[in-house]
Amino acid sequence: MIFGTLPSGHQVECVELSSGRLRAEVLTYGAVVRSLEVSGVDVVLGLDTLDDYLTRSRYFGAVVGRYGNRIAGGRFVLDGVEYRLPVNNGPNSLHGGTEGFDSKVWTIAARSDDSVTLTLTSPDGDQGYPGTLTASVTYTLADDALRIDYAVETDAPTVVNLTNHSYFNLKGEGDVLDHVVRMDAPHYLPVDDDKIPTGELAPVKGTPFDFTEPHVVGERNGGAYDHCFVLDGGATVTAGGLTMEVTTTEPGVQFYTGSMLDAAATPYGPFAGLCLETQHFPDSPNRPEFPSTVLRPGERRTSTTSYRFI
Template sequence: MSVDPAQREDVLFGVAPGGEPVERHVLDNGRLRVAVLSYGATIQRLEVADGTDVVLGLDTLDDYLHRSRYFGAVVGRYGNRIARGRFTLDGREHRLAVNNGEHSLHGGVRGFDKRVWRVEEAGPQEITLSLLSPDGEEGYPGTLRAAVRYVLDGDALRLEYRAATDAPTVVNLTNHSYFNLAGSGDVRGHVVTIEADRYLPVDEGKIPTGELAPVAGTPFDFTRPARVDARLGGRYDHCFVLRGGMTVSDPGSGRTMTVTTTEPGVQFYTGHMLDGAATPYGPFAGLCLETQRFPDSPNRPGFPSTVLRPGEEYTSTTTYLFSTGSA
């Protein structure tokens, strides 16, 4: 159903610096309870069947404005990194806002995570939010109309993305939730499986070298279950080439999350760079499984294309299925 404007005061979470009201909507199907903010299309809370909140969230809009590290937000127009903040499309070079050293990360200085999305429809078990990104925003060409739909389905949360443009552009949308299935503490004891036979090696700036390297015999082999901290001290921030899904479990609580996606890759980030002085959370407080196309694809013809042209529709679906280890 459409949102009744007369009821919007009941869901007011705050007012953004530009004067836009920020709404908070709660989805509940008796199994999952999810709070979604219109600021950044953010998943603020995700309570599984036993009532445990398994994502990192913040209490106030001011926290999201000043203390967030993309907690729960949809990032875009291009999730992950674009080298040196530039790419060439149809013979024309586009220069982007850089915010990660000399590179552009998650859409630039004011990406989709820092925009107030429009609530198009909101019901007890689903919500659709949309965003208009004008031509030239953060350096990206074309006016992009993007939308994300959150749907509860039993013990699963499904994210459905779509986008259209009026001029050739690049698009790579993902959700940046940090998961902690224990509900507190850190995730180094979580056990992870990623159905991926290859990963993307990166340089010192975390830009892919272009190689799709085999995981076999390396610290990046999660084809069999492994603790987060079993190798490399648990410090991962790498893209894996998917051939299937992903599973994360917390042995202490018995909670499990299974992730499936239409995307070819996932950025596995273990939150080791979180700063407890700058945010309410310290290192390893949560891990991310950012389903997506590959980083720096606009500069890598051999990677899956992220180009979107007029008349085409960008679509992407990711599902998170939870089990609490009990009926």
């Protein structure tokens, strides 16, 4: 069905998916997961109208890219050439820039009752990134899980780091400060005042960042987290009698508890939802010691993340 029409005249579609006790709505705008119902409870934060997504969104449910998370100073060097990106987060480039993948209209390549594949072509120079990049994301509901499959290819060397920016609230209302989180993450990435990693993979043991055993979100650090954790397995979130199991092929996950959500600017206030954005590390293009995000012609990079509900 048609969800709305952009000022450019492009129509935005809403694709409905279902499987067992799961129901989802996916928009072609930003490849947004607008809703995800588990036995009738919507566990992701969504917006009512297309205008809301244009003016009141904080990446709610969107696929962000070309580079999810932050790149320091809005710059990186690849093969001896410096590339400049839009700066939209203090001194840094965040989530692909001012007109990233979250603000693009994706094309429906395939759909069924329980799955949809969306594609996007990002031209050479888009937001300062080199190479023409083709990206696809497939959302599938199966076995009580939302599975997300990504694939990217390029015609020139570039960097890419796609992730989904859904905010989860397993109760479907209130805040997430009572959610219980466990992560197989023995290390995390400390950051500077601009939220750029220092380069250290710091042990979580003995710190408020230790979720190797279950902890309630709000019991430490004021509940405020916006950090990348180095995964050695998966993660779980439990609240309202529901548990979400997260598994991924990515090396890290950005754990953000929505502390900076602003009820005056969005329909949601602080801590209304939490994000588990599976991805490569922030600022990897400027950190050769981190797992590489460089993609070269002839390569096809794939990634899979699953959010399973029990």
